[in-house]
Amino acid sequence: MPSISKRGENVPMSPFRKLIPFADKAKEAGKHVYHLNIGQPDIETPAYALQQVRATNMKVLEYSPAVGLASYRKKLTEYYRKFDIEVSAEEIIVTTGASEAIQFAFLACLDHQDEVIVPEPFYANYNGFAQIADVRIRPVTCHIEDGFTLPDTAAFERMVTTHTKGIFITNPNNPTGCFYSKESMEGLAELCRKYGLFLFVDEVYREFCYDGNSFFSALNLEGAEEHVIVLDSISKRYSACGARVGSLVTRNKAVLEAVTRYAKLRLSPPGLGQILAEATLEMEETYIDDVKAEYARRRDVVYNRLSRMAGVVSYRPGGAFYCFAKFPIDSAERFCRWMLEDFDLDGATVMLSPGEGFYATPGLGVDEVRIAYVLNEKALHAAMDCLQAGLRAYPGRLDNVERSTVKAGAR
C-alpha cells in the first residue's frame, strides 16, 4: 500500500480546525454556536450582481481566457482607479480567488527554499501556500499592545538573509484588523528596493478602513513599481466568497508573463463567478458604503464589549472585520474548546479562533484569539454576552481575584 507524501501529512491547518468536531457536537446537542471563527460574512451578495448571473443567455459555458474575461479586466481598471490606482487591463490577471493569486505570486517570484518576511500574526493559510511553493516564511512579530502596527523597518531588515526574496503584508490585516499607513509601507518599499525584494500585498479588505482612514494601495508606492504585487479578491467586499474570483495586479512585466503561464496551466478562472464579478462593477457604490458602515458598527460593538471585560487586552482595529484579543487564561485552545464543550449561556455559545495558529514563532499567541465580526449587531451582542460569561466561568482563568469578585451579570 502506497504511503502519502510527507508534505501531504504536514499540510498546515487552520487555527480552528481542531475545534470543528466540538462545534459540531455542540450543535448536535442543541446549542446555538455563534461563529466568529471564520471570515464568512452574513452580508448579502449584491442582488444586482446575482440577477446578472440569472440573466445570462449563454449557450456554451466555455473556458474564459486564462487571464480572465477581457471585459472584466477592463472594468477592473476602473474599479482600481477609484483608489487612485492606475493600472492597465494587461496588468491585471484574474484568478480563482486570492488563494490562487497568492500561489501564483509565490511560484512566479520565489524558488524552492527562498524566504519571505511576513509580520505575525498572519492569515494562517499563507503557511499552506508557502508549503506548496516550498518557500519559507520568516516572521516579524507585531504586538497586541501596539494594536499590531508594523514594527519599524529595522525589524524587517534584521530578517533579511541571502535567501530573502520578498516581504508579504496584508492591508488591512487579517487576522488583526490593523490598518497600515502609507508611511509604514514606504519604509517597506525602501527596504525592497535596497535588497531587490518583492513586496506582496494582500489587499482584499481595502474597502474596509474605518475612522476616516483612507486606504493607500501598495501599487501607489513610488519607485516600487517593479516590486509590488497585489493579491485581491471580490470575496469580502461583495460578500461573494463562493464566486472564487480574485486577481493579481502588478506592473512587473516578467511577473505578469510568468503568472500568465501558470494561469494557462489551469486553463481558466471560473466563468459564472466572473459574470457576477463583472456585474458588481456596474453597480452604484452605495452597496459598499452600506456594508462598510455596517462593519464599522460591528467593530464598535466588539471593541466596546471587549474593552469592558476585565483582564481582556484588545484595541480598536482600523480595518477589515477582525480583531485580536488577549484573555486572562491559561490557553486559548483549551478555552475555545471549553466554550464549545462545557459552556453555554441560555443555550448558546461562541466559537473563536485560537491565536497561536496565526503566529510562526512558537509560543506566541497562546492566550490570544481572533474574533471575526461577521454577524449582525444583535448576534454579536449575544456572542459577546457568551464570551463575557464564559471568561468569568472558565476554570483555566488566571486572574482568580477578578473572577471571584465580579458577580455574574454585574456588568
Add this chain to the structure above:
Amino acid sequence: MPSISKRGENVPMSPFRKLIPFADKAKEAGKHVYHLNIGQPDIETPAYALQQVRATNMKVLEYSPAVGLASYRKKLTEYYRKFDIEVSAEEIIVTTGASEAIQFAFLACLDHQDEVIVPEPFYANYNGFAQIADVRIRPVTCHIEDGFTLPDTAAFERMVTTHTKGIFITNPNNPTGCFYSKESMEGLAELCRKYGLFLFVDEVYREFCYDGNSFFSALNLEGAEEHVIVLDSISKRYSACGARVGSLVTRNKAVLEAVTRYAKLRLSPPGLGQILAEATLEMEETYIDDVKAEYARRRDVVYNRLSRMAGVVSYRPGGAFYCFAKFPIDSAERFCRWMLEDFDLDGATVMLSPGEGFYATPGLGVDEVRIAYVLNEKALHAAMDCLQAGLRAYPGRLDNVERSTVKAGAR
C-alpha cells in the same frame, strides 16, 4: 529590481502556445481559422443545467464546504454508479476542475523529486503540474503505429526506480484518443501493488468511448483500492469547461485526508459552477447519448479524411475527441505555423497542435500533430479540406514524389 523565479521562467507551455500570435495575425488578415488545436467543444452546455443556475434564489454566495457541496457529492455517487463505480460521498472531493484535482493528487501523494511514470504522448499540462509539485515525469513511449495502445507492463516496470511513487494514465486518452482496456489496466494495477505505487487515472473523457467499447474505471480494479486515484471533471462531458468543477475520487483514506487539507487551504470550489454541475446530474441521459453520437460521427469524419491523405499515418481513435496524425513533413511546428502564415484555401486555414510538446522524450513527435475534433461535421470537413490542400502545398513536405504526382483537387 527583483528577478522572477527560475521556475517562473520555465513554466512548461502548451504545445500550440507559440502559434497563437500567428493565428491572431491570420484572423486579423481576414482568414478564417478552424481551431482543432484546443479541447474547447462547440457543443451546447445542457440547457437544463444553465436554467438551474438562472433559477437560483440565494442571497449570499457563501463558501461551499472545501470538499464540495454535500448535495452534489451525494449526487455524484449516483453518477459514478452508472459506470458500476461504488463510492461513497466521502470518497469524492470536489475540485476546481480536473487541473486542481491533479495538483492535489500530486501534492498529497508525491514528495519533492519523486517520480511518476506517464505513457507519452500525454496531456502537456501535466508537465506544468509536475513542475509546481516539483516531481519528475518519466515517460514510457507509445507509438502511432500501434494506435498508441499501452506498451506491455514490462516497459513500465523498466522505468521503476527507488523514487517512483506512481503511474499516471489518461483514459480515454488526451491527446491520442486511445481507449485502454480493462486488461491493460490490470497489468498496471499489478505493478502498482508490486512496487507500492499510486495509480493516477484522469477519466474526464469516460463518456466518450466508441465502437461499442464500454468504459472500465480504474476504481473497479480489484485489489487496487488503496492505489487508485481518479481525476475527473464535468468540463468535457457537459461542455462546461468554464464551470471549473472537477473531482478527485479515491478509497484511500490517508489520501482523502491530505487532499482535504489542501482543499481547505483554498477554502472552496466555485459555488455557481457547483450549482450547474449538480443540475447536470438531475437530467435525462439523452444529452450525453446525443453528444457521444455527435463525437463518434466527427471521429469518423477525421479518421476517414486522414486515411485518404497520402503519406499520412493515423488510426481510428477509440475515445475522447482527439487523434494524433503523422505527416510526411519536416517539422509539425513549421507546418502548423506555415498553415497560419502562408496558406489558405478559399480564405480559410486550420490550426493544429504540434505533436512534440506532448512527448517528454526529446525528438519524438516532430512530424506529428494532435487534432481535436471539437467542431461540427461541416466545419471539420472544411478543416480537413484545408489540411489536405496544405499538406500538398507545404514546401517542407518530404515525399516530393507524391506531391508532384497528385494533382490539386484530384482526391
